[in-house]
Amino acid sequence: GENVEQHPSTLSVQEGDSAVIKCTYSDSASNYFPWYKQELGKGPQLIIDIRSNVGEKKDQRIAVTLNKTAKHFSLHITETQPEDSAVYFCARSGGSNYKLTFGKGTLLTVNP
Amino acid sequence: GAGVSQSPSNKVTEKGKDVELRCDPISGHTALYWYRQSLGQGLEFLIYFQGNSAPDKSGLPSDRFSAERTGGSVSTLTIQRTQQEDSAVYLCASSWGDAKNSPLHFGNGTRLTVT
Numbered sequence: 001g002e003n004v005e006q007h008p009s010t011l012s013v014q015e016g017d018s019a020v021i022k023c024t025y026s027d028s029a030s031n032y033f034p035w036y037k038q039e040l041g042k043g044p045q046l047i048i049d050i051r052s053n054v055g056e057k058k059d060q061r062i063a064v065t066l067n068k069t070a071k072h073f074s075l076h077i078t079e080t081q082p083e084d085s086a087v088y089f090c091a092r093s094g095g096s097n098y099k100l101t102f103g104k105g106t107l108l109t110v111n112p
Numbered sequence: 113g114a115g116v117s118q119s120p121s122n123k124v125t126e127k128g129k130d131v132e133l134r135c136d137p138i139s140g141h142t143a144l145y146w147y148r149q150s151l152g153q154g155l156e157f158l159i160y161f162q163g164n165s166a167p168d169k170s171g172l173p174s175d176r177f178s179a180e181r182t183g184g185s186v187s188t189l190t191i192q193r194t195q196q197e198d199s200a201v202y203l204c205a206s207s208w209g210d211a212k213n214s215p216l217h218f219g220n221g222t223r224l225t226v227t
Contacts, residue, residue: 031212043220099157
């Protein structure tokens with residue numbers, strides 16, 4: 001179906017380390033994969049997205065990789081900083097409907 | 113420019129009362145979505161508007177929930193006879209196309225507490 005599995009649910013790293021969050025999906029018609037960052041008391045904010053015709057996309061310290069064969073995509077944050085601490089959500093869309101389906105989120109804590 | 117605006121930011125209501133939640137999307141965005149986020153949970157899709165029409169209402173949890181959009185802009189989500197399980201953050205998002213081809217821009221949500 002349209003479900004998205006996201007792991008881990010919590011992640012704690014030291015400042016300067018890298019963080020990786022992984023998501024898997026089941027609908028092979030999925031073709032758009034955004035990542036959102038949500039800070040306390042605010043709505044989710046798009047940080048990076050990738051389409052199914054691309055395998056990797058990078059924006060400064062953030063990168064996303066997509067493996068269509070295995071149906072998984074990952075968010076990579078390098079040189080983490082305390083302000084990266086937030087909840088991160090992966091999502092997918094595509095196929096016969098027009099909605100974005102989200103994973104359950106990862107609480108990232110960057111310790112100074 | 114201005115982002116998606118939601119009001120009120122917080123709403124406390126008694127069980128059984130009706131509530132209305134408002135969303136002002138980004139100007140020019142034709143698509144509008146409502147999601148619900150319960151404590152510590154992901155985002156649950158409620159309804160999708162394209163212009164004033166709602167091609168997908170599949171996420172509305174019961175007939176107590178309804179939504180409308182007028183003038184291709186402002187949307188109102190109405191919950192009748194509220195129950196405690198309705199307590200959640202209700203998020204609105206808009207986009208220039210739809211979720212298959214354009215990013216969603218979210219408001220900061222309305223936190224609803226039913227006592």
